[in-house]
Each structure stands twice: as structure tokens, then as C-alpha cells.
Amino acid sequence: MRFSIYLNAQTPGPQEDVGIIQTLARQAVEATRAGFHGVVLTEHHFSGYNTYGDNFMFAAHLASQVPPGTKFSLAVAVPPLHNPMRLAQQCNLLDILTGGELIVGFAAGGSPLEYAGMGRDPGERHAQMAHNLEILEAALAKKPEDPPLEWETAFEHGTLHTRIMPSAFHRQSPAFARATQSDSGAEWAGKKGWYLFSAREKPQALAGRWRLYKQALRAAHAEEVVQDRLDWSMVQKQVYLADTSERAEAEIRERLVLMADNQRRSFGHVKDLRDAAHLKSVVGVSPQNPDEFLDHAMLIGDPASVREQIREYEAAGIRHMAMLFNFGFMTPETADRSMRLFIDEVLPAFTG
Template structure:
């Protein structure tokens, strides 16, 4: 099992933004210095669910601050919210800035506030995802002497006469991942030879999904070593709270879920379209608005012994990489620091002992 620190802290307003981003930067360095293998950054806008918003820019800031060899995973970039050629350029530039230690994950997103702010229709998000990915891949594959690439998305169009610049670090483009909550999505991802990102699911369900994904990978032209590498870095994301004593951990967590649920309802209410709230359920799976299900599916909560045991169940299910979120639910820096340091001191060594 390997671990990445997943950075996605919520903010209550502009008075918190700077401090949160400074705390996340410090925690990313601390975690990777202590033995975390990677950093995961996500993309959310306008809703307060993600303080930094631009995961490409933040990854570029973090890359020279963490130790060499740390893997950056974007989980995810949302292609329907981007110009596809600018997105292709950002992927390659970030691949260079991370010295080739990058996996770019894609998903359709779906937050009504984010789509409204970017002038997009969330009801068309899946069609726009496929269309923009096709454009992005065609642009990355184009050589300067190829015929011009005419492209058109739902919102823009253009002509690429030369090529995407810069090139990636040591390949045509960085490797890609798909974030999905469905078995069909896992099969699609495996057939393309991409990495699989998932979240908010229990071990037994993930075990079945990982088997479908591996079967699809093995149906491609990938070598055995390449299949193993895809499985090593495919990821499950969890929110974590580690306390010295398990007593009170669940109560504190439920209090945070209430705050997160209220924030989510305000975000959806700002758009005032019931359809948007309904389709969002299909994107995120369980929600903080349903605390029991969220605790069961999306979280690892307890003392170090309990958290170690919970992680073992995912390891037994075939998961080899977990993206762990320690700063969420409007935590103050001291609380998230205590949880992260307990994990580093008393959980991480159980999974890293004996590494060369």
C-alpha cells in the first residue's frame, strides 16, 4: 500500500483562504518528507469546497517544494470547464515541472455552482467530457507537419496548425486517469490503459470494480509490468480522522459532516435548479448530507489501531494506493495537524516498514 496526501480543504470565506493554503502547503511537505508517496490535487470552483481552485497552478507551486520522486495526481481536471487545447498545454507543462511525476485524472464533475460560473450546462457534462477528451488527445498527438487540426467543442472552436507546446517530460503526453464511481467507467478506463481513480465506496464493492478494471487492462497491449504499474498507482480516496483515543472521534466527525452538508446545500441552493441537485447525487455517490452513509463509505475514523485495520481491508480488496484527506470539514490547522501526525507516527510505519 502506498499513500498520497489529498489536498482539498473547505473554506468559510475570504478571511480563511490564505491561511488554509499555507497550511496545506506545509502539510504536503511534511507528509511527503515523512514517507507519503504522492500529492493529490482536485479542481473545484466558487463553492467553498476547494480553497485553491486551480490544481495545475498549485501543483506547479508544490513541485519544487517536495522531495524528488513524489508523484502528483490530479483528481481531477474537469475537461468541460476548460478550453481543450489550453488544457493539453497545461498537462504537458506540469509534466515537465513535476519532472515526469504526474498522472492527470479526468472526470465530468457536475457541481451546479461550478458549471454555472464557467457558463456550462451540467446536463451535458458527460457528452462534453468525451468530446473535449477526444479533442485534447488529437491535439497532443498532432505533429507540426500534419494537416491542420480543426476542432469544435460545445462552446468553442479553433484550428491547430502546428503542435501543442511544450512537449511532455519524456513522452508525448503525461499518463491519464479516469475518476469514476461505476463499473462501466472502470471497464472504459481499463480498455484505454489509463489509471483508475475512485472514492466513496466500501472494500467489497471496490474489490469487484478493481477486478473488472484489471481484466480490461489485460485485454490491451500493455505489458505485465505496465499493468502492474497501473494497478500500483490507481487510487481510492478517503477522508481520515485519527485520534489518540477513538472515544469522541465519530462524534467530532459527525459535527464536521453537518457543517459540510449545510455548505453543500447552500451551494446547490444558489443555483436553484432541482435537476442539478439530483444529477449531483450520481457524481459524488454518498454525500455529507447523509452522515451515516458517508462515514461508512467515504471515511477512515478512529484511533491508530482502528485506522490501520480499516486500511488493511482495502489492501485485501486489491487497492494499492490511497489518497488520504486530513484537512476537511472546516478543520482548524491544529486539529488536522494532530490527525496527520498521528497517522505519520503510528499508522504509516505499518505499511512502509521494510521498503528499500
């Protein structure tokens, strides 16, 4: 089992932003030096759900701070919110800065507040993602001597005459992943040979999804590729440890109230936007239903119980888990205490 630290701390306001980002950077360095294999960063804007916003820029900074060989995963970049030429360029540059240790995951996102701020329509996000990814792949594959690439999205158009610069570290492009909550998405990723990212689901459901993914991989790719994709495909969980399971659950329920309140405020700003009413749980369960969220999205308890919960995912075929320790407007001390319990009393059981 591999573990990555997942950075996605919520912010209560501008007075806290600088300290939160500094804390996340410190925690990423501490976790990777302690034995975490990677760092995972996500993309969110304007809502307070993610403080740093730009996962490419933050990853570029952290790449020089963490131990060499640390795997960086973006979970995710949201293609409809990007110019596809600039996105291709960012992917290749970050691949170089991480020494080729990069997986860029893609998903449609869906927060109406974020789409509104970027001037996009969330109702078209899936079609726009598929179209923009086609442009991205064509741009990355283009050679200088090829005919010009004419491209057009719902918002922009252009002509690529030469190639995307820079090139990637040691291949045409960095590795890509599909972030999905569906079996059909898992099969699509397997056929493409992309990594699979998932979250907010229980081991039994993930076991079935991973089987479909593995079957699709094996039908189209060599066994070496299959094993590499299974090694680094990922399930993300929010994690909280305390000295007793009862204390952990009681304390985390207070955090879920704060997260649910923030989500309601966020969506309330754009209640009239098309599709906003249907996007309150774009990655599965929501903290507005705390019992379901605890059951599906989290690993909580004392170290022994968290070890047993991870074993269930390991038995389901999961080899890589991204752990989110700093969330729900935690103080640095609270997040540090939980992460330290994991490093001292859970991590050694899986890494030796």
C-alpha cells in the same frame, strides 16, 4: 501500499483563504518528507468546497517544495470547464515541472454552482467530457507536419496548425486516469490503459471493480503496464484519527454537519438550473447522510482501528490510497494532530 496526501480543504470565507492555502502547502511538504509517496489535488470552483481552485497552478508550486520523485495526481481536471488546447498545454507543462511524475485524472464533475460560474450546462457534462477528451488526445498527438487540426466544443472552436507546446517530459503526454464510480468506467479505463481513480466506496465493491479493471488491462496491455497501473491507481478517503475511536467519531460528526450545511447553501444558489436537483451526490455518498458518509467515504478511529481499515482495502487489491486530512473547516491544529497520528502510528505499518 502507497499513500498520497489529498489536498481539498473547505473555506468558510475570504478571510480564511490565504491561511488555508499556506497550511495545505505546509502539510503537503511535511507528509511527503515523512514518507507519503504523492500529492493529490482536485478542481472545484466558487462553492467553498475547495479553497485553491486551480489544481494545475498549485501543483506547479508544490513540485518545487516536495522531495524529488513525489508523484502528483490530479483528481481531477474537469474537461468541460476547460479550453482543450489550454488544458493540453497545462498537462504537458506540469509534467515537466514534476519531472514526469504526473497522472492527470479526468471526470465530468457536476456541481451546478461550478458549471453555472463557468457558463456550462451540467446536464451535458458527460457528453462534453467525452468529446473534449477526444480533442485533447488528438491535439497532444499532432505533429507540426500534420494537417491542421480543426476542433470545436459546445462553446469554442479553433485550428491547431503546429503542435501543443511544450512537449511532455519523456513521452507524448503525461499519464492519464479516469475517475469513476462505475464498473463500466473501470473497464473503459483498463482498455485505454489509463489509471483508475475512485472514492467513497467500501472494500467489497472496490474489489469487484478492481478485478474488472485488471481484466480489461490484461486483455489489452503488457504485464509491465498492468502492474504499473495497479501500483498507482487510487482510492480516496477522508481520514480522521484521535486517541480513541469514540472521540474520533464524535468530533468528525460535527464536521459533517458543517460540510452538509455548506453543500445545501451551494446547491441552493442554482436550484433552478437544469439537473441541479439530481447532482447532490456526484461522487457517491453525501455528508447530508452522515451515517452513510462515515461508512463509505471515511477512515476514522484510533490508529489501531485505522490500520485495520486500511488492511481491508489492501486485501481488496488497492495499492494506493489518497488521504484527506484537512476538511470540514478544521483548524490547522486539528488537521495536524490527526495527520501526525497517521504518520507516527499508521504509516510505519505499511512502509516500514
